[in-house]
Amino acid sequence: xxxxxxxxxxxxxxxxxxxxxxxxxxxxxxxxxxxxxxxxxxxxxxxxxxxxxxxxxxxxxxxxxxxxxxxxxxxxxxxxxxxxxxxxxxxxxxxxxxxxxxxxxxxxxxxxxxxxxxxxxxxxxxxxxxxxxxxxxxxxxxxxxxxxxxxxxxxxxxxxxxxxxxxxxxxxxxxxxxxxxxxxxxxxxxxxxxxxxxxxxxxxxxxxxxxxxxxxxxxxxxxxxxxxxxxxxxxxxxxxxxxxxxxxxxxx
Numbered sequence: 221x222x223x224x225x226x227x228x229x230x231x232x233x234x235x236x237x238x239x240x241x242x243x244x245x246x247x248x249x250x251x252x253x254x255x256x257x258x259x260x261x262x263x264x265x266x267x268x269x270x271x272x273x274x275x276x277x278x279x280x281x282x283x284x285x286x287x288x289x290x291x292x293x294x295x296x297x298x299x300x301x302x303x304x305x306x307x308x309x310x311x312x313x314x315x316x317x318x319x320x321x322x323x324x325x326x327x328x329x330x331x332x333x334x335x336x337x338x339x340x341x342x343x344x345x346x347x348x349x350x351x352x353x354x355x356x357x358x359x360x361x362x363x364x365x366x367x368x369x370x371x372x373x374x375x376x377x378x379x380x381x382x383x384x385x386x387x388x389x390x391x392x393x394x395x396x397x398x399x400x401x402x403x404x405x406x407x408x409x410x411x412x413x414x415x416x417x418x419x420x421x422x423x424x425x426x427x428x429x430x431x432x433x434x435x436x437x438x439x440x441x442x443x444x445x446x447x448x449x450x451x452x453x454x455x456x457x458x459x460x461x462x463x464x465x466x467x468x469x470x471x472x
Contacts, residue, residue, distance in 0.1 A: 224253045224267050235274045235281075243278045247271060269298040273309045280316060280376045292317050312374060315346035319380035322354055323387075330354060345373045353384070362388050366413035389413075393428060397440045408438050 227250040234243035250271050257264035272295040279287035292313070299310065314337070321330040334342070334351070341347055349372065356364040365388050369381050389412050396403065396411065405417055414420045424431050430441040 224250060224257065224264075227253055228267050228270055231271065231274050235277055238281070240278055240282050243274070244282070247275050247278060265298060265301065269295065269302070269307060270309075272298065273307065273313050276313050276316060277309075277376055280379050283379055285320065288316075288320060292320075311341055311344040311346040312376075314341065315344075315350055315373065316376060316380070318347065318350035319353075319377055319384075322350055322357075323380045323383045327354075349373050349377070357388075362392055363413070369413075389423065390427065400440060402437050402439050405433065405436050405438050 227246055231243055231246045231250060234246060250267075254264065254268050254271070257267075259265065259268070272291050275291040276288060276295065279285075279291055295313065314333070318330060318333060321327075321333065337347065342351065349368070353365055353368055356362075356368075366385060369385055372378065372381055392412055396408070405420065409417055409420050412420065412423070414423070421433075432439040432441070
């Protein structure tokens with residue numbers, strides 16, 4: 221296991237320094253080195269667990285959600301084998317996985333993961349953060365979700381917060397279009413939690429190219445046509461409502 225231990229030390233250093241590409245190459249070699257090890261041996265299991273945890277962090281830094289999901293799936297049996305034991309990075313990894321499930325709206329899996337947590341794990345900063353976000357999303361407190369971007373427990377949460385903030389801002393933009401005909405640019409920046417008008421302009425260019433700026437005001441394009449009863453996706457809405465009700469009943 222000497223080679224594997226050396227590779228793990230190299231991998232740790234590369235992850236800590238932000239060397240994503242170099243870390244991915246070392247991780248691949250480390251996984252190959254572990255193929256000949258006894259998976260039941262404590263040393264091999266410890267190295268494999270640490271390697272996969274670092275793999276999760278690498279994939280988050282690389283923005284590769286597929287690799288992230290694979291590493292988490294491979295890591296779960298190792299966590300199960302640990303039993304009551306834990307690792308230094310476990311809460312961090314579990315928190316990132318909850319963020320991933322939340323971003324993909326996989327709420328049933330999100331709550332299933334919560335049921336596996338101990339009280340100590342659930343109260344940790346890394347895990348309580350996505351739990352709080354999910355509660356705010358459920359009640360529509362978008363301001364709280366946007367404000368949470370300033371207090372992420374670790375930089376690796378940034379990937380998932382970016383996805384989540386885009387979704388939330390799109391929802392706010394939809395509401396603004398319905399509620400207002402015009403709005404000052406400063407008010408729009410404030411309501412959508414942008415840092416400047418330039419950030420709002422970049423968002424408009426990418427996502428809302430029908431919004432018009434006139435002086436210091438923002439004009440929302442009116443709906444192209446009124447909606448009729450037949451246009452309302454009633455079956456879809458009913459299905460979503462029943463799904464939410466079933467999920468709420470299961471949680472309670």
